[in-house]
């Protein structure tokens with residue numbers, strides 16, 4: 001048991017060279033921890049507000065205001081409450097109340113999240129527990145399938161691919177360590193396949209390649225070639241997961257995809273064909289964040305064949321998720337801590353998903369730091385899936401490497417989620 005004694009904050013840089021918030025917490029037993037906050041590019045309209053300065057500093061992207069919010073208001077409020085660091089729910093409530101707005105827009109979800117996560121880390125460290133064990137208890141032992149984003153498009157790259165993320169899911173591996181090795185081998189094979197075809201091997205924001213391919217089919221085909229070149233079976237060893245991030249190519253009621261315009265109704269058969277043609281286990285944001293009817297139609301059409309993940313749709317928000325569950329929309333929740341802004345609200349969203357038979361995928365943001373909290377959270381909540389970019393670039397592999405350490409620490413108790421992580425696996429069908 002240790003009381004929160006001091007809360008500090010500073011501006012640091014994220015993986016895109018943009019400023020972000022880092023918070024430090026000191027407990028009265030001398031425990032000192034820090035947490036850094038990630039930042040999205042294809043952010044959902046309904047996310048909690050990330051406070052940025054505007055003005056000229058860092059092209060208007062500074063976070064001085066958010067840092068000041070921690071130093072002047074959030075920190076003093078938490079310290080003033082005299083709380084033990086293990087009282088995470090009370091700490092998060094103090095943060096929410098101090099901000100006082102429904103979208104955390106006054107002091108910023110980035111400021112609030114930094115404090116929330118740094119307190120959790122401090123409580124774990126003070127109790128001499130790993131973070132995954134502190135948050136998840138004795139049952140935290142499932143290592144997630146790493147969904148490794150090896151071709152980047154959309155807002156995360158300068159190529160012409162509309163879909164944002166083409167991920168490989170090593171569902172056939174037997175341990176996390178093996179899954180990561182397979183992913184790295186495919187990543188390297190993909191580089192040589194692209195090179196041989198005269199395609200660009202420059203990288204996008206999440207460390208995946210950003211070749212100029214005509215569209216989704218071509219991107220999946222080139223990944224299939226790399227999977228086989230690396231000696232794996234496409235579909236059974238390694239399957240595909242996509243993030244269409246379709247809000248980004250939706251305007252005036254139409255989706256602009258691969259040079260054509262699709263109504264919501266037209267887009268459903270597009271996805272039906274994609275799932276029939278390729279070994280796809282998961283599609284995220286197939287429809288735009290407020291296109292509930294499109295979401296309902298695609299869930300009816302293919303929700304029993306493939307995981308359908310809501311990111312911009314649900315924004316890790318228990319209220320939006322509850323609405324989706326009531327309407328039978330999607331079957332999985334993407335979990336991004338900075339979309340909602342506190343650890344306990346994140347845990348509430350995950351709990352609601354699991355109670356409602358929805359799967360969960362823990363997620364990084366496209367702007368990341370060396371902070372590895374989400375790796376521990378994935379194991380803590382038993383989500384069985386994590387996406388944190390390519391198996392390359394330190395801000396991405398920091399999370400995968402932390403999962404290697406967790407698996408090793410768990411020893412015989414560790415379980416790799418494999419294809420059991422997905423609602424109904426139908427790769428290759």
Ligand SMILES: C=C(OP(=O)(O)O)C(=O)O
Nearest residue numbers: 040041042043364365366
């Ligand atoms: C990780 C993602 O991108 P961003 O962080 O840019 O929202 C995503 O859309 O799932």
Ligand SMILES: [Mg+2]
Nearest residue numbers: 243245284311
């Ligand atoms: Mg997404």
